[in-house]
Amino acid sequence: MNLPRGALGVLLVAALVVAGLVLPRWLVFLLALALAKGVAVLSVVVLMRAGLVSFGQGLFFAGAAYAAGFAMRWWGIREALLLVPWSVGLAVGLGALAGLLVARYRDIFFAMLTLALSMVLYGVLIKAYGVTGGSDGIRIPTPTLLGLQLSGDDARLVVYYLAVAATAAAAWAVGRYAAAPAGYLAHAVRDNEVRVAYLGAPVSRIVYAAFLLSSGLAGLGGALTALNVGHVDPGLAYWTTSGELVFIAVLGGTGTVLGPLAGAVVYELIRSYAFKYAPYAWQMLVGAAMLLIILFLPGGLWSPVERVWRRAQG
Amino acid sequence: MARSAKGWLAVGLALGVLVTAVGVRTWAGPVRPAEVRVGIVTFLSGAAAAPFGIPARNAAEVIISELNAGRVPAPYNTPGIGGVPIRPVIIDEAGGAEKQVAELRRLVLDERVDLVIGYISSADCLAVAPVAEELRALLVMFDCGTNQIFEERTYRYVFRTHGHQILDNVGAARYILRIRPQVATIAGINQNYAWGQDSWNTFRDSMRKLKPDVRVLAEQFPRLFAGEYSAELSALLAARPDVIHTSFWGGDLESFLIQGLPRRIYERSTLVLTTGDTVLPRLGQQIPPGVVIGARGPHGALAPNVPLNRWFREVYTNRFNVRPVYPSYHMSQAIFGVKHAYEKALAANRGAWPTKEQVAAALRGATFDTPSGTIRMALGNGHQAVEGVAYGITSRFNTATREMELTQVFHFPAECVNPPEGMKSEEWIARGFPGARCP
Numbered sequence: 051m052n053l054p055r056g057a058l059g060v061l062l063v064a065a066l067v068v069a070g071l072v073l074p075r076w077l078v079f080l081l082a083l084a085l086a087k088g089v090a091v092l093s094v095v096v097l098m099r100a101g102l103v104s105f106g107q108g109l110f111f112a113g114a115a116y117a118a119g120f121a122m123r124w125w126g127i128r129e130a131l132l133l134v135p136w137s138v139g140l141a142v143g144l145g146a147l148a149g150l151l152v153a154r155y156r157d158i159f160f161a162m163l164t165l166a167l168s169m170v171l172y173g174v175l176i177k178a179y180g181v182t183g184g185s186d187g188i189r190i191p192t193p194t195l196l197g198l199q200l201s202g203d204d205a206r207l208v209v210y211y212l213a214v215a216a217t218a219a220a221a222w223a224v225g226r227y228a229a230a231p232a233g234y235l236a237h238a239v240r241d242n243e244v245r246v247a248y249l250g251a252p253v254s255r256i257v258y259a260a261f262l263l264s265s266g267l268a269g270l271g272g273a274l275t276a277l278n279v280g281h282v283d284p285g286l287a288y289w290t291t292s293g294e295l296v297f298i299a300v301l302g303g304t305g306t307v308l309g310p311l312a313g314a315v316v317y318e319l320i321r322s323y324a325f326k327y328a329p330y331a332w333q334m335l336v337g338a339a340m341l342l343i344i345l346f347l348p349g350g351l352w353s354p355v356e357r358v359w360r361r362a363q364g
Numbered sequence: 365m366a367r368s369a370k371g372w373l374a375v376g377l378a379l380g381v382l383v384t385a386v387g388v389r390t391w392a393g394p395v396r397p398a399e400v401r402v403g404i405v406t407f408l409s410g411a412a413a414a415p416f417g418i419p420a421r422n423a424a425e426v427i428i429s430e431l432n433a434g435r436v437p438a439p440y441n442t443p444g445i446g447g448v449p450i451r452p453v454i455i456d457e458a459g460g461a462e463k464q465v466a467e468l469r470r471l472v473l474d475e476r477v478d479l480v481i482g483y484i485s486s487a488d489c490l491a492v493a494p495v496a497e498e499l500r501a502l503l504v505m506f507d508c509g510t511n512q513i514f515e516e517r518t519y520r521y522v523f524r525t526h527g528h529q530i531l532d533n534v535g536a537a538r539y540i541l542r543i544r545p546q547v548a549t550i551a552g553i554n555q556n557y558a559w560g561q562d563s564w565n566t567f568r569d570s571m572r573k574l575k576p577d578v579r580v581l582a583e584q585f586p587r588l589f590a591g592e593y594s595a596e597l598s599a600l601l602a603a604r605p606d607v608i609h610t611s612f613w614g615g616d617l618e619s620f621l622i623q624g625l626p627r628r629i630y631e632r633s634t635l636v637l638t639t640g641d642t643v644l645p646r647l648g649q650q651i652p653p654g655v656v657i658g659a660r661g662p663h664g665a666l667a668p669n670v671p672l673n674r675w676f677r678e679v680y681t682n683r684f685n686v687r688p689v690y691p692s693y694h695m696s697q698a699i700f701g702v703k704h705a706y707e708k709a710l711a712a713n714r715g716a717w718p719t720k721e722q723v724a725a726a727l728r729g730a731t732f733d734t735p736s737g738t739i740r741m742a743l744g745n746g747h748q749a750v751e752g753v754a755y756g757i758t759s760r761f762n763t764a765t766r767e768m769e770l771t772q773v774f775h776f777p778a779e780c781v782n783p784p785e786g787m788k789s790e791e792w793i794a795r796g797f798p799g800a801r802c803p
Contacts, residue, residue, distance in 0.1 A: 076469040083466055176557055177585075185557035185588075186510055187461065187487050189494065202498055275462060281491035285460040318466075321459075325467060326475075329455045330408055 058359075059221065062308070066214045070207055080318050082210040082278045085217040087298065088314030090271030092224050093264040094299045095310050099233065100260045101240030102156065105292050106164030107268040109148065109171050110141040112287035114269035115276035116175065117141070119188035130193040130212055134273045141269020142262055149261040153254065156243075168287055175284035187283030190276050213274045220267055221307045227263060228307070236260045268295075301343055303350020312352050396717040397478070399451040400444065402428075402702070403471040405464070405482025406507075406695075408456040411589055415614035415642045416484050416691040420507060421454060422684050423676075423692035424481070427699050428452050430679055437671050439733060445706045446717075453477055457484060461491035468492045472501040478720075479504065481698045484691070486510035486558055493522045502720050504727075506698035507691050509559055509660075511789045514744025521720070523727055525701040525739060526694045527751045530789045531781040532611070532638045532660050533563050535753035537570035538781070538802065539656065540607055543757065543772055544634060547571075549581045551605035551633070553596055555616060556585035563611035563638060569793045581605045591619050597627055605633050613639045618647060630655055641665055642689045644767045651768050655758045661736055663693035665770055666754035668737045676735040687765075688735075697734045697749070701741075704732035740778065743785050750778040776802060 066085075070078055090111050097104050114137035121127045121136055152163050175182045182188065192205045200208055227233045235256045238246045247253050276282050285291065302313020320339050324332035347353055404424050407417025428450045430436050434443035444450050453475050455467055464483070471477050479502035483489045489508035494517075496503035503522045505513070509529035513522075540547055550571055554560030564583065571578045581603040584596050600608055608629070612620050617639065624630065630652045637643070641659035644651065659666045664687070667673045676696060680688040688696075705727035709718035712726065729746030732739055742750045756770030780802035783792035792798065 074473055076466070076473040079469050080466050083462065176587075179558065179561045183558070184561060185487055185559070186490055186512065189490060279462045279465050279491065280494055281461050281465065281487075283461050283487045283491070285487075286462075291460075321463075322466065322470060325455055325459075325463075326470070332456060333409065 058308075059218065063214065063218050067211070070210050070214070075203060075206060078210050079206060079278070080322060081315065082206075082213040083275065084315040084318040085213040085311065086271045086274035086278060087295070087318070088271075088311035089217055089220045089274065090268045091295050091298045091302065091310035091314050092220055092307065093267035093271065094295045095304050095307075096224060096227070096236075096260055096264045096267065098299065098304045099228065099240065100236035100257055101243075102160050102257070102260075103296065104164040104264070105161045105289060105296060106166070106168035107264070107295050108287040108289065108292040109164070109168035110144060110265040110268035111272035111275070111291060111295075112168075112171060112175065112282070112284070113144050114138060114141040114272035115282040115286050116182065116188070117269075118273050118276045119190050119282045122190060123188060128191060128194045129197065130195050130209070130277060133193060133277065134212070134216065134270070137273035137276075138266050138269045141272065142266045144269075145262050145265025149258050149265070153258045153261050165289055165292065168292055169289060172284050172287040172289075175287055182284070185284060187281055190280050190282060192280070193277050209274075209278050213278065216270055216274055217311065220270055221311065224263075224267070225307050232256060232259055297340065301340060301351060303347075303352040303356075305349065306352055306356055309350050309352030309356070312355075313350065316351055394717045394719055397448060399449050400479075400706070401451050401453060401475065401477040402699075403468075403475065403477040403480035403482065404452050404454045405457050405467070405471075405480060405488075406454070407458060407484055408454075409458045411614055412457075412484055415689075416507060417457065419642075419689050420484070420691040420695040423680065423688055423695040424452055424454070424699065426679050426683050427676075427696055431699070431703065437675050440672075440700060440703055442707070445703050446710045457482065457488060461485075461487050464488045465491055465495050468495050468501075468503075469499065472496075472499050478502070479702060479723075481506055481695070481702065483508050486512075489513060489524075493519060496522050500720065502724060504698045504702060507694045510562065514748040515788045518745050519747055521724055523701070523724075523741070523747045524744075525697040525741070525749045527661055527749060527753070527778070527782060528789075529559070529562055529611075529660075530566055530783065530793075531751065531753045531776075531778075532658055533566035533609075534570045534781045534793070534797075535755060535776050536567055536609065536636050536638055536656070536658060537574055538776055539658075539755035539774055540571070540634070540636060541574055542774060543656075544606065547575065547578065547606045549579045549603075549605045550607045550609065551580065551582035551584070551600055551603055552609045553582075553584040553586065553593070553600065553620070554609075554611050555588045555590075557588050560585060560588075560611055564609065566789070566793065567609045567636075567638075573793060573796050589616060591616065593620050593623050597624055597629060601627060601629060601632065607636060608633045609636045609638070611638045613642065617643055621647065621651065625650065625652065639690070642691070645686055645689065648766050649761045649768070651758055653758050653760060653768070655768075656755055657758060657768075657770060658753065658755050659690040659693075660753070661690065661693070661751045662754045662775060663690035663736050664688065665767065666756055666773060666775075667693060667735060668775075670733075670735070670737065672733060673735040693734070693736045697736060697739055700734045701727060701730065701732055701739065701749075705730060742778070743782065745785075750782040752777045753781050 117137040117140040118133045298313045298317050303309035324335035406420045407413040432449045481504045484507045486508045505524040511528040552564040554564040636656040638658040640657035641664035709722040709726040739749050754775045756773035758768040759771040762769045784799040
């Protein structure tokens, strides 16, 4: 079996497209939610490639989700193809600002600073009650697509396919980034930052670029979540949301593009079934699943798939 | 060969039954089910579980098992719903609005519940209401406080069988002016999120309307779950307001009371606890006399002495060794509202099992009895309940109930503390409560 890597991606996208038509509607909704989260997990993984762990991706995740909410509330924009780029743009803008400060730090300092910034946004969202709706959040009406009014099941399906398309685009972009000089250099920064600097590569610019890409991806995840759920609340900026993204990154594995996406899908499924079968102990089930994966698949859920794939490639 | 012929006969018979069943189904509406599946969503984990989520779940459990056994007093003495047993499907409200939207879809589409009763958090209510409408699923919200839901949009499948936060705080203002008409200064300490901000704004604006010369000395908004209030207490003690209003709940309320006791905050100012009923059984003698206690309606210690309430208190206390608090009463209102609506629709349908639309039509604008008294679905086009509100003041410790007794209990009827249909709450208060009829 000698398939190019792109073919696997095409196959997976085709599978997701079919899934939208054959799976029950609640599962399709869950899948859309998982893909949106998966894109945000990719944003964590991009930073991990450069040796940085962010506990504050909620800043961009929630920032973009609220950007979509405000665009709808203030300007009445309901076009999904406008809302998504606008929200992602805003997240990248936030990333450009935050990155000026944060990208200079490493290790625990980077983690703490990103966490702090996301909690600042959380505080603002909760307290600026008159503007943001406080803890009640903002309702996001059903978006339109190319001016088409959507409702009910059609709207769900359209948002799902939007998530599939955006996820495919994000996965492709991250794949390209990882194979590009900037991506390799980010990896090198993780291994030995001083040596990269001595080789003449601009370390700060490499990290800043990774941070920008990461904020855009987290923003894309946030925008998709907002359109899918139909409601945004400050919980999206809370540190548990950011922590969950790191959790899923570890669960799925950080070495590949598909690992985090698979991790997000598996995580949402485990959580849903834990809710269903163990309403009093679902947190414990999710935690136990995490422990088992760390113990038996230290490379993440995707690592056995990757191994088989490599072996097939020879 | 004989076996296979028999097999074909069986298949044929089965097909025949199926076709008939489908035929009957499309012809005469839904078939009477073997059970009515009710999704129940309430906090089973997190900070809101102990004060609200678990008392509500307990109420659901005991009421549903008593209903199924046919042991509830009239008018709910028929078993289950129209003789069909109720089957609860209980899930946790934790995980945020995003998770709850996904869970509501799963309950309706995967678990095939006939209706959902749930939601304590206002953010969850706001997020799930449009989803229930999209799924055409009956949703009865049982405890969330925000007044936004039916004031901003109309619904067909979504109901709320308890009053929203307006009545707590308009009622608190009216009660204060009744027991302390000379009140000149007020202060508030509320959690810094939508519930706290809404509650304080409603109370403050109502006080200003009812007694325009009242001065506000302090408005404090510590963060949710702060748990430590020494700075706030110092500021409140220094300001010496006549009245301190708080909509604190759960652990925050208990912390605030316990930290305020040694500093005698209640001696200088009259404390008003709009959710105070939930801590009466928990704190017992630790609550000083002279504290104004609310229960977000005529619930808990302030519930009316009617047969349904006596029954409810008894079965609940026997099972859980503690009396029901207001979230338990809110849950009872939702369940009895649903039973009432189903049975009304059954009667209108001459005994044939009703569709969701028929049940919704029966609940719209309905009036039904509950342990909290009679509930009327009077607002939001018949989708939002109004109820009265009661307040009382702690007097002395009752060793039999192990709770502080309430005196000067006063009950404000629904039309005194709720805006009339079609008017937003803010506007109603700003215009000086037009149409309010108070005793």
